[in-house]
Amino acid sequence: MGFWSLFETASMPILEVLLVCSVGVVIATDYFNLLSRDTLKSLNKIVFMVFTPSLIFASLAKTVTLEDIISWWFMPINIGITFLCGGMLGWIAAKLIKPKPHLEGLLIAMCSTGNLGNILLIIVPAICNEGGGPFGENGVCKSKGLSYSSFSMALGSFYIWTYTFQLLKSSSLRYITMLEAEDPPQEPNKDSDTNEKTTLLNGETQEYIDVVVPVSYSTSDDTQIQPSLHQGLVAKTDKTNGFSSKLVDIFHKILEELTAPPTLGSIIGLVFGATPWLKNLVIGDNAPLRVIQSSVTLLGDATVPCITLILGGNLKQGFRRASIRPVIIVTIICVRYVILPLVGIMVIKAAASLGLLPSDPLFSFVLLIQYTVPPAMNISTMTQLFNVGHEECSVLTMWSYIAAAFALTGWSTVFMWILT
Template sequence: MGFWTLFQVASMPTVQVIIVSLVGALMATQRFNLLSTVTRGSLNKIVFVAFTPSLVFACLAETVTFQDMISWWFMPVNIAITFLCGGILGWIAVKMVKPQPHIEGLVIAMCSTGNLGNILLLIIPAICTQKGSPFGEHDACKVSGLSYSSFSMALGCFFIWTYAYQLIRNSAVKLNAMKAAEDLLKKPNKDLDSNEKSQLLHNDGQSSSIKVDPENPTLVYQQLASKEEKRFSKSRLIETLNKLLEELLAPPTIGAIVGFIFGAVPWLKKLLIGDDAPLRVIQDSITLLGDGTLPCITLILGGNLIQGLRNASIGPLTITAIIIVRYLFLPAIGVGVIKAAGALGLLPPDPLFSFVLLLQFTVPPAMNISTMTQLFDVGQEECSVLTMWTYIIGAFALTGWSTVFMAILT
């Protein structure tokens, strides 16, 4: 497969995302006003509750079996490595570029959380059907590729809706603390003794107090965050368990769990999957719902982009840092990981499986991050700008690294 052919295959999914995002941006302009803030929020909740769980369930139930889950055991390990390395590199990037506190979690999420489903579902079958594909017969390659991609999507769903979800929620907490600090500085308590630079604010008769220094708002924010940390320290274990349960019960995660069950249990699978399945209409309906996931997320992303280009507080250094982490450091780490795993005999003999594992280190950030920022009302504009740039660069990065990966595997 020539370089330019591979370029067309690898860049097509990201070009599609950019085109649909531009449609969403046009719909959000004042001229059309079809994607207002309220409309985007409502549509985002529908994606979260109905579309994403349906997509994950439909892909898993149809293409993944119990034997596949056992033989592909290294894939969850590989995804965990991508999140671990991306999270560490993202943390380093945050310390170096020092973005605003409420988008630190967004930066780390962008560095660690790749698009482990939609992009692979588009790229892998396209590569399989290209003339001269190094992964064997077209039809067999496409079936295997869809299975690998669906399994990757489901596993990624678990990681995204636990790890990245927590990062974005923490960002929302920081943003709320910052707003509380600003309100504290603007409206000091007049009933308390004060001087020119500080006041003591008593919270509901409690003995704890916060020093309000108009010249140092960061100190106020730190005190509020510290106070909030102490307030929850006594019940940290219980709260952590409650949060974990809440995240595991998120609709996309439930969709993945149920999809695993139906894919692994043959008699359940026969109820839904196949031309003679008695409940095939249910699977068809779920698939129809799932097909709306990517277009809706991308339209919301484009709608956020209009406001983000005007109001986003994101600097070029932050954008550059994320691009370097996602498209330089992580793919290089991936090559080392997969080469080592192959040498130790941890991977199936199918080179397409290794290719999918390598792409998991190289894909652009997950679009579900946009859904999370919308849910928690934090960093939507910044997320749109970051997604735009990472997907534009991703069209070229995926092409170059795909060429390298195929050369390594063949």
């Protein structure tokens, strides 16, 4: 295929995403008010708890085999490289441009943490649906693309809710401690010895109580509530915690991640796909439990349109003003859409030359796209949780996703041209 034919193939899915996102933005305005904050949260819960696990299970159980799982061993390493390189570049950028203290962790997170699930679930199957695509017959390409994207979502979610969560939590605690050091000491509250108050950026007083509160999860990379519990954020770090308690805390977070619905959908789908007798129970025209697969597939088909509408509704928040330096926006765009894609080309070419990758060019394409996706919308959920930098995060997310429309089109064309 010629370069311009590949460009047309790559641009159509991006235009589809932009059109549906635009609908999400419009119906989220005050005029229509169909995607209010509460509605977005409720829709996110449905996508997170029902639609996304159904889509992941349906695609993995149908197309994956044990040999496939073994041959995909390089994907978790590849995702780790994206986090490592992005994190290093974000750290260097933070030292050079010196953002406000509460934005340092946010800058590093935006550079290191990409949307490794929902964007791939939208773009990769859409590219396969384009007539004359470079990755073979449409149906086979779409099934494989959904499997790769689902596996990427499961792995990316694990990285996000371990590395990125700890990064933003540590950054917010350091900032809160700095604010406390600048404020004169306050007399303790006689009514409650367990409550502490901290002055936030907007001048309001936030009360942090050591209680169990729900932690927010997101599927569009977007705001929703995770059905797991996490110890409430406290204003001061307990320096007496020993190594064993930290180890238990890390293990608890890993366990929470493994029990998240999309991850459970991935695990169960991989088990069914890798086990022939289980696969034959639900997959195929003569399968005795084929109604389960057809029902799950029907639910999963609602994932992409709902995710895209939610993405548009969340991006609307970025139109409000927040004091943030343009150099921070430019830095994130350069790291995510210029430097990381170039790093990805070098890494994948080196891995292919060493024989570390399967022969399927679509698998290599997904690995390359992982270096080019915009920042994860889960970052916005975390800033809401820690109540530090949420407005700035909305602005950064908006500009990042606007730039992603052009970057993904251009780099997708380059990647397909390299691979084909």
